[in-house]
Amino acid sequence: MTENISNEDLRCIGCGSEIQTDDKNALGYTPSSALEKAKDTGEIYCQRCFRLRHYNEISPVSLTDDDFLALLNQIREANALIVYLVDIFDFNGSLIPGLHRFVGDNPVMLVGNKADLLPKSLKNSKLKDWIRQRSNEAGIRPIDVELVSAKTNESVDSLLENIDKYRKNRDVYVVGVTNVGKSTLINQIIRQNTGIKELITTSRFPGTTLDKISIDLEDGHKLIDTPGIIHQEQMAHYLNGKDLKIVEPQKQIKPKVYQLNPEQTLFFGGVARFDYVNGDKKHGFTVYVENDLFIHRTKLINADNFYEKHFGEMLTPPSEDSIKEFPELVRYEFKTDQKSDLVIEGLGWITVPSGVVVAGWAPKGVSVLLRRAMI
Template identity: 30%
Template sequence: MLKCPGCGAEIQFDHPGKPGFIPYEVYTKRLEEGKEIVCQRCFKLKHYGMLVSEADEDEIMEFIMKAIKKFKHIVYIFDVFDFEGTYRPEIVELLSGANVLYVANKFDTLPKTVSGSQLKEWLKHRIPAKSSEIFITSTKNGFGISKLKKELENLKGSALVLGVTNVGKSSLLKAITNSSATISPYPGTTIGLIEHRLGSLKLFDSPGIVVNDRMIDLFDPECQSKILAKGEVTRKTFKPFPEETIFVGGLCQIKAKMKDSNLRPIFQIFAPENVTFHKTKNQNFLQNYPKHFGKLLFPPCGKMDVEKISFKEEKVVVDIDQELSISGLCWINVKRGPVEFTITVPENVRIYVREALMKPKRKINQNSEN
């Protein structure tokens, strides 16, 4: 059965809008002309940036579970900016017995003050692997690509490439193998196993794993593509009063106060460049904030019915050697603390307190407002 070289789906003519569909007359014409045959979905992604179908989540997970058991070598890719959202211990548990290479992708999205060696040391405390099995990469600037490629060339047989949706698997494989797989900013572009060659090694790209506990998972694929960090993330420093609320996008509200003093806390929020910040104590704004979706508060990318979303409120204390990570949205680095945060987010979105990646370079005066 012929498969689409872009996404791995079996070519079919009977179900428009489903994976692998191509009109039969288009198929025969391209066949006669000797042109590459790709499904309608990949054609529109490649030429127009349009997503025309999505694969079933349960089907994808069942497919991946079966595939994992067939491979001796696994390349597990995660998004280093959204570490907690894309490095999944429950997935790593399934990989016992395999030779696993861990790839921290999208290094270019981190602040330039974070060095590769600093990041790797931080990752070593979180990943059950030897230092030689952790690779840091960026397809945007080529960082770490040759080193990973060299390691992969030493492997024999075949390897399965795993990762949560939109961690950059297909882009990374394209950089390593110069393949022609469909590359797009949409999650779930790959819906079958796509074979790539690197010397004698066969690399099989798998569908992105859907997790549904990140902020980004609440939005449609087109909106997700706009939210994803495409360059160095934005940072903004806050020194709020207790009565002030900080919005990160439209679905995350943050209030903060010092745990043990009357001073104002100081912290930085890091988020993708299109995510907006807004600080306010205006009660009218707080009661009517959905009116600002898609503009002052982004994401959402447009109107969204918040009455259909269940929210939760969590209180967490974060000190100056720690960070607060809101999965699929942002992370917060404390400059003066400890800070007691009150976070309001949709119920399914996970919140983590972690050891700080951004170590404080100087002490903030804990006894002065200056």
């Protein structure tokens, strides 16, 4: 696959927004002087992307969820292969509600990103089966399931071969929710074929790509990176960049097993909490979260007071400069009838045994759910 960035109009190659020099507060703004300099190199970035790339500063996005969906609805009329990227570590938070509404009859290839974060003991074949089953439950019938790590370039070559196999002289649309690594994957594809590194803006912040970004394929068709659909239920929307570094896994997860008696609690910094509410005996609970996230065990009867006393100090993140805006924790209780994962979207999960009552606490607006155990 050979690609060149499409130059049909003057657009930011970081986020896809149309370049303009009039309104500092609107998408695509770049100063006239910067634009003239950029024209010499052919690499034009809006001011928002420039500041994000060089200073890790994020500006508010003026596009609404409806704007994003309107852009994606164009796919329904296209004749294309849909490459649907999900974050394996945040699988449930990666699912797009009503995906079928805007892909139409186009085939879907499901790609699980961040495979490097899971323990090597988990075989790819088992993980693919698990992903396919969970996808089927969500009404998605992929023609294939692939596993990659866009960050480390793991299995990207294999993915490109399979994209060529399934696209059959059609365009390719890459879709997904925010923060699953779409732009990182597209950058790997560009780097492999052109040698250009990090052309598209990437960040831990949700909503970096704001419009479609087209890459020419060798047969005249295009690979198109679409805006990420914003899920307000993701943990990333409630943390600043500094806190996200502590919550989002950066390397392979090392599972931690906690032997808990009934009525014991685990705190995950100040962002989440897990209660073993009721059961017949002591059980082992396996925790899959960022390795450096602080976890504290205490008695359930003392948990509320402990949180109130130590939130933002011992229990961090959130850090001191963001605790005022951090939502209250909301409780969700479950009774298990099989080995299950209690998932706190964007944070990770706790694998729990059958026949117990447990509760998960997350910031108001963040989803907590129970699913069939992945591992």
